[in-house]
Amino acid sequence: MSFRKQKRIMSRAIGLTALVLSAAFGTTVSAEDAKTQYFPLATFRVGAYASSGIPAWAGEIDYFRYINEVEGGINGIKLVWDECETNWEVEKGVECYERVKAGKDGSPVPIFLPHGDPISKALTEKSVADKIPLVTIAYGRTEAIDGRVFPYSFPVVFSFWSEASSAVNFIAEKVGGKDKLKGLKIATVYHDSPYGKETQVLLAHLAKTYGFEDIQIPVPHPGNEQSAQWAKIRQLKPDWVFLRGWGVMTPVAIKTAAKVGFPVDHIVGGIWSGSEEDVRPAGAVAKGYLAITPFPAGANFEIHQKLKKYILDKGLSDLKDPKSFGSVYYNSGVDEAIVAVEAIRTAQAHFGERPINGEEAQWGLEHLDLSEKRLAEIGATGLQQPLKLSAKDHEGGGAGKVLQWDGEKWNVVSNGWVKSDRELLLPLIYERAAAYAREKGITPRDATN
Amino acid sequence: MSFFVETLVGGLLAGVMYSLVAIGFVLVFKASGVFNFAQGSMVLCAALTFVTLRDKGLDFWLAALITLSVMVALGIAVERVVLRPLVNRPQITLFMATLGVSFVIEGVAQIVMGASVHELDLGIVDTPIEIGGVQVSQFDLAAAGTAGILVVALSIFFNKTRVGIALRAIADDPQAALSIGIRLQTLWQIVWGVAGFVSLIAGLLWGARQGVQFALTLVVLKALPVLIIGGFTSIAGAIIGGLIVGAGDSVAEIYLGSLLGGSVSTWFAYVLAVAFLLVRPAGLFGEAPIERI
């Protein structure tokens, strides 16, 4: 290499370093009085799961825009947001969190949405230290429902345990009552990861309670080959399969089930196995497949008409593929945005109509009451279940609707929201939270304030 | 017993799918000594291009033809832009370079064609059929048939054509190959082109099997132990290796998995591969060089 060339490379390297320094130090927060509410979005637009994320951010951003454009912000406080790419990896998620946690231009971060089960788990303790609530809708640690031990983790709406319990209750609905569960064989085919294993303990407990046989079949990540698992299903002949997949695992499961002749209308997918993105690649054989979800699909909810009128039709939407309007993931984004916005509204009612910081938003979340009436005002009746949170209950809802794929779209087939056995679940959850508190040396908060 | 046979047959047929990806590796490794980690991205790229064209309403064969040209061009481009400047570098550097290439392919493919998932329907019915009391997937049989045809076609190519013979020769002695009168670089381009073709076939079959999505790139991880067992330089080895890995994985998942708690197929094939290597340090069909000092 010539001398001059070396010099050139060196000078480029120096220039690059200078850029890093300026870029990274440039994010410091100014102390001015902010008039906006900052909402950082951890997204994953590249990598193996991008396809599921993209419609979800669209739903979320569209709702934020709707609040800004139509309602003029939350009580006049406009929302600002920017994105940080996580690739759905823990390390990048932590980097994003650290990058945004101090707020932006004096505008504080009220709530962090980690968008990823492993990321949320890695941030559990950091969020307590920084006093920023993590809202994890339909993922995250189940025992974080106990807000006395996990003050800043909010597995709002539908935890994995509620998911499993509701799925069992749906099966009971189909076979004619909980007493008919006795003697049934229910096989859970799960993604072999902490997420997939989270429901094992609970299902064993429910099996004992209701007398069904609990079969657990792991599928190793990524799940693109499942002939052995479904051969086993064929041998064991379960009555129902509860499918807790993620990513490519779900379509392969549906296809392989069809391959071994297992009826897909006896497979109930979990939250993360129940979107258009999960069934469409499976093609025609997915017809009849069921899935339980807190985010019912559909574009006919009242809020969707408003979103269409004020956002989509005006070309303001973040959605690139209009087909996804009203899809499960789009609606999950809308749901998440509703919860976040309402929590801030609740906090504003208490602390004043100004930007809310993390500590105040935590109060807002713990006093959030999304009643039927309020949901009707928002236009989310049927889309979002009623929700009432407290320090002892960071979940609130705990019910899901069951959808069935007709080859083109999802249709709700359950009788409204299928509730989980929360009275059965909560003592177990509190027990596990207490164990966690003991291990970590945490003194649980007093739940009365 | 029939359960065991079914598991075994299912595994063998899945193994053929791994072989399809492994063959792409073997071709490139044999000719230019590069372990092409970007093969997985090429499979994704092929499938994604194909379904995007089909979604635009193109005829099946026209879409296949255009995709084929794209893949061949991609293969040749990788050879020219990346590997030619890296000639005579250590294998591990070349390997890392192909890792970089896979980032580029994945990024650009998704910029151009988006990240959504697609269904890919090849029109192969997939209802199970019974053969002698054993349930077999029609799709898997068709895939195995395709793999068989591919192997036969490739062996005719390598044994009967002038280019093919030259390609076999360069694996042994690049100088000797030159005497046939074809430039080494031309040969490399041809091989990369053929590798592009093989990734098209693998992309179509894998895409039909699991939908066209990013996770297609992960099939590489299943192809690796196939290569180790079969040897990096043998197409026959890739097929035999695929069958061993497929059958081994399935049977292990059922029988060993119930002992150890499942998911043993994440490592079983690799441990099996190491066991094979300890007996034959260059794979079943690979040749270990004689050490001279």
Add this chain to the structure above:
Amino acid sequence: MSAIGTDAIEGFGTTGSTAQGTRDRLRVGSAAVLLATLVSIPLMANDYWLNAILIPFLIMSLTALGLNLLMGYAGQASLGTGGFMSVGAYATYNLLLRLPELPLPISLLLGGIISGLVGVVAGLPSLRIKGFYLVASTLATQFLLEWLFNQYGWFSNYSTSSSISAPRLAVFGHDLSSPTGRYFLTLATVVVVTAVATRLVRSQTGRTWMAIRDMDTAAAVIGIPVSAGKLKAFFVSSLVIGIAGALWAFAYLGTVDARSFNLDRSFQVMFAIIIGGMGSISGNYLGAAFMILLPILLDHVGGGLLGGAIDAGQLENLQRALFGALMVWFLIKEPRGLAALLSRAWTQLASCFDR
């Protein structure tokens, strides 16, 4: 035959090459300045710099150092790095949990030693398998370990998510849980390990490794214990990587499960040492900087220049493609890694001073 399958490895640095007084003084001087800067950084930097940039950068450098001992010095390429990191992390976690009376540094060291012993077992095939087949066989270690920690709850004390999180980090009564505390824990570990590793590679042990790397048959003929040398390299390398893994878990992330130490991590580390410079100590830092800082830089620059102008998804994909292209570009332009580039820069600088 060298162990990585070709003699054309030009990427290796050398010890004791042409001694140039000015140059060496410059290097030592600037290393001292660098160290002083690193020590004083917490005075200026915010949490983001410590938590998201400096701590992972230092730990990645340490991991790269560990792999470089094995691959750059002893010539045994491995993709089991993530696996050894997880052994270190889980072993240290269990030591802290089950033997709380042990001081943190001892637990870290013991965790590293356990990882080292696993490394020796994983290194056994290297006595028979060479070159690229060895790389492939280390994948077995990687996948087996990832599975092991995900599968058996004992390792994570039966936590629901099979993840482990740091017990209270403290050394002799000083709480190290703050970002600054974790930063100094990391920095101190990195400095000590680097110093010991530098000594080791210049000793007869290091010479044994380099002899095996350059010409293993000749090494055997002149009486160098080749098998023992390889296994020692696996031990020391895995030990260092294990310590790095424990820091990754506790000083950086706080809570991890085995997926943080997956194959992607192994690739990342291997790439760091190839881009940084094999057989070079400073190369580990440069390579780690490339792998950790460059994507963040691209993100900041991309967001700053193009944010809003193009679709967010396109931007992310563009960054990924650009990072891949830069990886390839550096491999083509600088065969001996960034360390060689730096070394030439020193020579130039020294000649300016001498004039």
Add this chain to the structure above:
Amino acid sequence: MPEPILQLRDVSLSFKGIKALNALSFDVERGEICALIGPNGAGKSSLLNIINGVYRADSGSVVFNGERFVRIRPAQAAHLGVGRTFQHNALFRHLSVLDNVLAGLIRHCRATMVEHAFGVGRDRRESREFNRRVDEIAAFLDLTNHRDRVVATLPYGIQKRVDLARALVGGPSLLLLDEPMAGMNQDEKQEMSRFILETNASLGTTIVLIEHDMSVVMGLSHHVVVLDYGRKVGDGSPEDVRRNPDVIAAYLGTAH
């Protein structure tokens, strides 16, 4: 007369069915310089490889210092005192001359890895002692000026001397030199011959060498063994061999 240092008994070796060595037997006396000559492919290097265990003979045995071996391992041979240089450059090419020669002392190293890592215990004393020995050898072979150079950057002739230094520094009782003067010019050859003679005379090292240049061989060696296609065709003093008609037919007669 004392027992020979090295005795080969009916040693045979083949590669993929082709005989490289065919029932070969000869003795090397203690303290002599023995030359192995013969055309290319005669099996000379293979023979050295058998003596220090790189290859394993198909049949026959090697007796070294009175001890009989069917198979000897390279490390074992080195520990018994067999030194070796190589026909093709087998130096540690990315290391300096100093490091290459120091590597020749690794088998004498008693300090453990931990002592190396922390520079304690035997490490300091050993490295002082080793450096002294390397300096001695470097001075003896006139390598002092190149001490810190990376070997890959040195001229071929000097590399050959580094190879010799690396073999010699460990104090072998038997030294195997595989074409130590290949590719050298006349001056370099003379210089190398002088080093070999001095090694033999001052250190008393027995030397077995392979060399093609007959004038060098005749001037250096006490004993010459001639190989042709894996068979021994001559064995005796340089004068005897020079007069042996079989040898003339097989080797000396042909231009090389």
